[in-house]
Amino acid sequence: MKILVINCGSSSIKYELFQMEDEMVIAKGLVEKIGTESAIVTYQVTGKEERMETAEILDHREGLNLVLRLLMDEKEGVIKSKNEVTAVGHRVVHGGEYFSKSAIITSEVRQAIRKTIDLAPLHNPPNLLGISAAEQQLPDATHVAVFDTAFHQTMPKRSFLYPLPYVLYTRHKIRRYGFHGTSHKYVSEKAAAFVGKPLSDLKVISAHIGNGASVTAIENGISTDTSMGMTPLEGLMMGTRCGDIDPAIVPYVIAKEDLTLSEIQSMMNKHSGLLGVTGMSSDMREVTEAMEEGNEQAKLAIQMYLYKLRKTIGAYIAAMNGIDILLFTAGVGENSTYVRQEVCNNLSFFGIEIDTTQNNIRSKEVREISTPNSKVKVLVVPTNEELMIAREAKQLVDQS
Ligand code: ADP
Numbered sequence: 458m459k460i461l462v463i464n465c466g467s468s469s470i471k472y473e474l475f476q477m478e479d480e481m482v483i484a485k486g487l488v489e490k491i492g493t494e495s496a497i498v499t500y501q502v503t504g505k506e507e508r509m510e511t512a513e514i515l516d517h518r519e520g521l522n523l524v525l526r527l528l529m530d531e532k533e534g535v536i537k538s539k540n541e542v543t544a545v546g547h548r549v550v551h552g553g554e555y556f557s558k559s560a561i562i563t564s565e566v567r568q569a570i571r572k573t574i575d576l577a578p579l580h581n582p583p584n585l586l587g588i589s590a591a592e593q594q595l596p597d598a599t600h601v602a603v604f605d606t607a608f609h610q611t612m613p614k615r616s617f618l619y620p621l622p623y624v625l626y627t628r629h630k631i632r633r634y635g636f637h638g639t640s641h642k643y644v645s646e647k648a649a650a651f652v653g654k655p656l657s658d659l660k661v662i663s664a665h666i667g668n669g670a671s672v673t674a675i676e677n678g679i680s681t682d683t684s685m686g687m688t689p690l691e692g693l694m695m696g697t698r699c700g701d702i703d704p705a706i707v708p709y710v711i712a713k714e715d716l717t718l719s720e721i722q723s724m725m726n727k728h729s730g731l732l733g734v735t736g737m738s739s740d741m742r743e744v745t746e747a748m749e750e751g752n753e754q755a756k757l758a759i760q761m762y763l764y765k766l767r768k769t770i771g772a773y774i775a776a777m778n779g780i781d782i783l784l785f786t787a788g789v790g791e792n793s794t795y796v797r798q799e800v801c802n803n804l805s806f807f808g809i810e811i812d813t814t815q816n817n818i819r820s821k822e823v824r825e826i827s828t829p830n831s832k833v834k835v836l837v838v839p840t841n842e843e844l845m846i847a848r849e850a851k852q853l854v855d856q857s
Contacts, residue, residue: 458854459483459541460847461595463521464548465587467579468492470520474528474535474542475847482843483535484528488520496520500527502535517583518590525594544599545591546850548639548842549584551577552604554630559607559849561857562588562600570602576630576687599857601850608638611679616776619686633691635683637665637787641673643845644786644838649678651823652782652834659781662773664766665840666796667787668696668739672766674773682776684769690726693769694762696739699729701765734758741789741796763799770800774807780833783809786840792819797826801835808832 458478464471473485486500486507496514501507514520528536536542547562553573560566567588574581584602592600609617617633618626625631641663648663649656656678663673670693673683684692684700694700702725711721724733732739735758737747747755774780783804784790785797794816801811810831818824820837827835 458543458851459536460544460546460850460854461542461591461598462546462548462843462846462850463587463591464843465517465583465590467583470517470524470587472524473843473847475844477847477851480844480847485843486524486527488514488524491515491517491520498523498527500524500533502533505533508533516590517586518593521587521590521594539595540597542595542598544601544850544854545595546846547584547588547591547600547602548605548846549588549602550580550605550636551634552602552606552610553634554610554632556602556604556607557610559601559603559853561853562592562602566602576634599850599854601846601853603639603846603849605636605638606634608642609633609635609673609680609683612681612683616682631687633683633686635671635673635680636685636689637669637671637673637683638680639842639845639849640665640786640840641671641675641680641683643842644784644840645673645675645678647823647838648782648784648834648836651825651836651838654781660777660779661782661784662770662777662780664770664783664785664790664800665787666693666766666785666789669698670695670766670787670789672769672773674777676777682773694765695730696741697727697730697732699725699733731758731762734761741793745793745795759796763796763803766796767800767803770804771807780807782834782836784836784838786838791837791839797835797837801827809835811835 460475460477462473468491470488474483476483482503484502488498490496491514494513495511497511499507499509528534551573555569645661645663649659661675665671669689671683671685674681690698692700731744735744735754738744744755748759789796798816801809810828811826812828816826821839823838825836
């Protein structure tokens with residue numbers, strides 16, 4: 458069975474074609490700058506060189522059409538006809554309260570995704586464009602929506618409600634939803650398999666730290682709290698996002714700096730976090746290098762970043778009254794030995810002990826970086842959201 462996974466942004470389509478028998482990626486790539494005469498298309502068959510071309514691509518439908526042409530190309534293609542694609546897994550950012558799991562796309566599902574646009578105005582509209590483009594191009598395939606928010610729908614009210622007038626929840630669904638759910642689910646399952654215990658017996662804290670970052674408390678296999686909120690702005694300090702701040706700052710800065718609402722939103726989402734504090738970069742690798750060269754602002758930004766991350770992990774240990782596994786994933790979590798080391802060094806009170814040699818090993822596999830004496834297993838678990846989406850799609854196809 459072949460499954461195409463697509464992730465659509467406002468001007469991009471990221472795609473991967475999976476062969477589900479061995480869960481291998483057969484081909485993958487990216488269409489960027491959709492809506493322009495010089496859109497960039499990359500295409501890579503596994504084991505071969507990446508190919509890149511520019512073309513006029515005016516919308517997502519044309520973009521996907523080109524992707525399918527490449528996949529079926531006589532010389533470099535990997536499928537002979539569209540019919541070989543059994544299902545398409547669509548990443549959908551926000552499922553609101555409508556979806557606690559992935560769903561086969563029907564007109565009701567599309568309608569519910571549309572109703573959630575207010576909560577994710579930047580993400581859900583391009584996700585919907587991708588869905589309609591793929592349905593047009595692949596009318597015989599099963600289309601499945603996999604939501605970033607779905608895994609967190611198990612959170613109890615005490616975690617997901619804001620202490621605002623309750624009517625804001627009932628009237629406008631203002632609450633915490635959480636994101637990166639597909640990743641948190643995937644890595645927590647991987648971690649449980651690695652330690653050889655059922656996830657249903659474990660207390661796991663999953664730190665997905667990339668450009669966007671969130672920590673999730675997973676008790677007995679279900680998400681009971683997560684650091685992102687109604688939008689992905691809440692929680693940790695991130696590459697360009699501020700995370701938690703006193704909400705009173707917003708009207709104060711608007712008045713003092715004479716900003717509009719959209720300007721302050723842009724400030725908090727795109728010009729804060731590591732970038733805002735360093736004034737130089739949102740990229741953890743670059744900020745770490747600058748710190749090593751003696752840049753004081755970079756050092757401060759990293760200290761703030763680590764402190765917030767550590768506090769959040771500590772809060773979730775308290776919330777769950779314990780922890781069996783702490784895991785790190787995504788760009789920073791998988792690659793920054795420094796961030797892992799510094800976070801864990803200051804969690805020794807909880808019995809967390811890192812083995813420096815293990816922590817310095819680079820690998821694409823799940824690995825343990827805690828010492829044999831550590832009360833808590835600390836793991837690095839490479840995430841794979843695309844594979845998780847493909848698995849979810851396969852499961853729904855198998856059930857249908
Ligand atoms: P996204 O949230 O966009 O998917 P990623 O998960 O790819 O992001 O993470 C990107 C982040 O990972 C960047 O800040 C990048 O600097 C960081 N990163 C990647 N490799 C390293 C490394 N070796 N050391 C420190 N940070 C790294």
